[in-house]
Amino acid sequence: MTDIVLKDIDGVLAERIKRVAEKRGWTVPKTLLHLLEQGLYAYEDGGALSFDASEEDALKAAISAMEQVEDDEGYALIGRVGREGGDP
Numbered sequence: 001m002t003d004i005v006l007k008d009i010d011g012v013l014a015e016r017i018k019r020v021a022e023k024r025g026w027t028v029p030k031t032l033l034h035l036l037e038q039g040l041y042a043y044e045d046g047g048a049l050s051f052d053a054s055e056e057d058a059l060k061a062a063i064s065a066m067e068q069v070e071d072d073e074g075y076a077l078i079g080r081v082g083r084e085g086g087d088p
Contacts, residue, residue, distance in 0.1 A: 004032045 006014075021031035051059065 004029060004036070006032075 017028060017031055017035065020026075020035065021028050024031065024034075026034070
């Protein structure tokens with residue numbers, strides 16, 4: 001296997017890679033390989049993210065349940081776009 005060498009890498013990016021490695025319990029080279037593979041999959045698919053059928057169904061059910069929350073002074077207003085004049 002070819003070695004992965006990153007020259008002149010930004011310090012912030014290097015720290016992010018190290019955090020992923022530590023969190024997963026991987027070595028930095030193994031982490032770089034996984035990140036590169038996943039990044040390639042995302043770009044090969046045109047950058048579009050997609051859900052499998054069960055994930056899509058779960059998301060639709062969750063959104064539907066949240067849409068059924070009664071209007072009130074707090075919770076039901078979270079994430080709603082305000083009307084003209086600033087009122088939700």
